[in-house]
Amino acid sequence: MSTGGHDDGTTLRGLGVSPGIAIGRALVLEGPNIAIFRLDLSSDEAEREVLRFQRAVRRAWRQLRHLRDRVRSEAGEPFARVFEAQILILKDRALLQETTALIRRERANGEWAFHTVVGRYTQVFAQLGDQALRDRGTDIEDVAARVQALLSGSKKRHDLSELMDDVIVVGAALSPSDAAGLNREHVIGLAIDGGGPTSHTAIIASALGIPAVAGLRDASTRVRSGDLLILDGSEGVVLHNPGEEETAAWRELQARKAQRELDLMILRDQPATTREGLRVRLMANVELPEEMLAARRFGAEGVGLYRSEFLYLREAPGLPGEEEHYRTYRELAERALPDEVVIRTLDLGGEKYFSTILEHRETNPVLGLRGIRLCLKHEDLFRTQLRGVFRAAAHGKVRMLFPMVTGIDELRRARAIVEDVRQELLAQHIPCDPDVPLGVMIEVPAAALIADRLAREVDFFSIGTNDLIQYALAIDRGNESVSYLYQPLHPAILHLVRRVVEAAAHRGLRVSVCGEMASNPVTAVVLIGLGITELSMNPAAIPSVKQVIRALSLADARALVEEALRLDSAESIEELAKRKVEALVPRERSPVMEVRP
Ligand code: PEP
Numbered sequence: 377m378s379t380g381g382h383d384d385g386t387t388l389r390g391l392g393v394s395p396g397i398a399i400g401r402a403l404v405l406e407g408p409n410i411a412i413f414r415l416d417l418s419s420d421e422a423e424r425e426v427l428r429f430q431r432a433v434r435r436a437w438r439q440l441r442h443l444r445d446r447v448r449s450e451a452g453e454p455f456a457r458v459f460e461a462q463i464l465i466l467k468d469r470a471l472l473q474e475t476t477a478l479i480r481r482e483r484a485n486g487e488w489a490f491h492t493v494v495g496r497y498t499q500v501f502a503q504l505g506d507q508a509l510r511d512r513g514t515d516i517e518d519v520a521a522r523v524q525a526l527l528s529g530s531k532k533r534h535d536l537s538e539l540m541d542d543v544i545v546v547g548a549a550l551s552p553s554d555a556a557g558l559n560r561e562h563v564i565g566l567a568i569d570g571g572g573p574t575s576h577t578a579i580i581a582s583a584l585g586i587p588a589v590a591g592l593r594d595a596s597t598r599v600r601s602g603d604l605l606i607l608d609g610s611e612g613v614v615l616h617n618p619g620e621e622e623t624a625a626w627r628e629l630q631a632r633k634a635q636r637e638l639d640l641m642i643l644r645d646q647p648a649t650t651r652e653g654l655r656v657r658l659m660a661n662v663e664l665p666e667e668m669l670a671a672r673r674f675g676a677e678g679v680g681l682y683r684s685e686f687l688y689l690r691e692a693p694g695l696p697g698e699e700e701h702y703r704t705y706r707e708l709a710e711r712a713l714p715d716e717v718v719i720r721t722l723d724l725g726g727e728k729y730f731s732t733i734l735e736h737r738e739t740n741p742v743l744g745l746r747g748i749r750l751c752l753k754h755e756d757l758f759r760t761q762l763r764g765v766f767r768a769a770a771h772g773k774v775r776m777l778f779p780m781v782t783g784i785d786e787l788r789r790a791r792a793i794v795e796d797v798r799q800e801l802l803a804q805h806i807p808c809d810p811d812v813p814l815g816v817m818i819e820v821p822a823a824a825l826i827a828d829r830l831a832r833e834v835d836f837f838s839i840g841t842n843d844l845i846q847y848a849l850a851i852d853r854g855n856e857s858v859s860y861l862y863q864p865l866h867p868a869i870l871h872l873v874r875r876v877v878e879a880a881a882h883r884g885l886r887v888s889v890c891g892e893m894a895s896n897p898v899t900a901v902v903l904i905g906l907g908i909t910e911l912s913m914n915p916a917a918i919p920s921v922k923q924v925i926r927a928l929s930l931a932d933a934r935a936l937v938e939e940a941l942r943l944d945s946a947e948s949i950e951e952l953a954k955r956k957v958e959a960l961v962p963r964e965r966s967p968v969m970e971v972r973p
């Protein structure tokens with residue numbers, strides 16, 4: 377967290393995970409703080425300990441079922457799914473059997489054994505470079521805290537449903553149980569030390585419309601209950617003990633933004649159409665089936681990218697079987713109807729390190745065994761996933777997408793396996809859709825440069841600008857020291873995208889963009905000017921992108937791109953595009969922008 381001064385307080389910076397402004401007093405949560413230590417037992421005592429542990433698990437299970445049912449009736453099915461996922465964790469045989477085996481083998485107490493086993497699992501998640509996947513580890517921690525509390529006989533869990541005053545809740549972490557128990561009337565904001573944009577806390581906060589900032593690192597130790605806070609969930613900042621004048625300025629902005637957001641939601645069922653009537657399809661990027669709720673709420677037209685890595689994490693340290701693949705994709709496909717779902721095959725490796733499959737950490741993982749390379753090396757794993765995709769496709773509109781393709785031979789090898797799996801399913805008379813369209817991610821410069829050749833062998837393209845920028849500009853997308861060089865509007869990127877669009881148009885292929893460039897109105901306008909008509913993004917970004925598209929003239933967007941391509945630097949192109957977008961939709965300037973370095 378970086379801090380900076382303003383009036384007379386400090387500005388705490390984190391990650392905006394649920395938009396909106398909250399102004400109010402802080403309520404700082406206490407952590408569960410259950411000390412866990414090892415006790416040596418006799419073998420008889422160990423047997424009794426196993427029973428005590430199993431009882432605690434059963435009670436935790438009943439509590440979770442109860443919570444799930446309450447949340448389902450109060451907040452709806454999608455929230456209840458958070459607890460469904462936790463119930464599944466508690467049913468996980470490996471987790472329970474490893475714990476009881478450890479109690480017996482080490483003749484140790486249940487608290488210690490469970491803590492040790494859970495520690496191994498959470499370590500696997502913590503190693504994953506991908507924030508979405510790492511966030512799933514917090515579910516296990518939440519379940520573990522519940523079981524530990526039951527083992528220790530403690531009933532102490534924060535009860536946020538009993539609040540009487542409006543507060544901004546500040547905590548080291550907020551578990552899914554805490555988040556779902558929030559009293560929506562009185563919790564007006566969330567400021568959390570940990571977490572990321574795809575954590576369950578973030579999902580629930582944005583689904584409940586509670587502004588939230590995560591990743592604040594040490595807010596819970598700096599802030600005291602009763603302190604005045606201003607929280608901006610769009611900018612990712614929290615002002616601690618602001619002055620009166622500043623507070624008044626923020627209250628004004630809060631009222632203006634609230635009105636603007638309301639106006640934007642009115643666009644939900646309106647098409648994203650430019651002034652000339654060109655229809656742009658806005659889809660959702662999804663990591664978890666429960667994100668389909670946000671996708672619907674923000675008016676997404678299907679799922680343009682399902683990052684299937686999540687499934688592997690849910691099963692870690694094991695691997696998902698064909699049934700898990702099938703069930704997950706089927707659920708997605710059914711929920712997305714009448715729209716489509718693009719399922720991207722496994723894209724682990726690179727910054728998404730996964731110790732179950734990758735034997736060792738590579739020196740240069742971003743250039744190593746990742747995406748389709750990994751699938752070709754572990755063909756069994758790939759075949760299992762492909763069977764799940766083909767079977768699920770019988771229940772909706774499914775397309776399949778290969779990540780990290782760099783050349784024709786690689787693509788042909790992958791296609792040959794797909795064909796083999798298809799024939800196998802047909803021969804086995806297993807219900808499936810054998811005609812699933814097949815696409816490649818264009819996220820490596822080599823693929824962009826040979827897009828004309830790749831276009832002859834696939835049904836569609838999806839441009840992954842996150843990696844395309846990383847590889848084209850030689851900028852590690854996760855390295856803060858070079859992040860100033862991570863420039864989506866670098867002329868090289870515009871040329872690469874244009875080349876891909878032309879290659880696709882030549883063969884009449886659909887082409888979408890599913891990297892972050894799609895979710896920012898400034899870069900989205902440039903993409904449209906380059907000929908892109910399908911954008912896939914984090915669902916919450918859809919309304920503001922749609923608003924800009926509806927004010928945009930395609931001719932202007934094209935002229936903007938022509939001018940941009942004559943400029944030399946990313947900065948000047950960005951300046952030009954920003955001016956264009958601000959002329960279309962004036963941006964609310966929050967007082968905090970003025971104090972930014
Ligand atoms: C991309 O690279 O742009 C992309 C969408 O894939 P990911 O962010 O999952 O690497």
Ligand code: MG
Nearest residue numbers: 819840842843
């Ligand atoms: Mg990528």
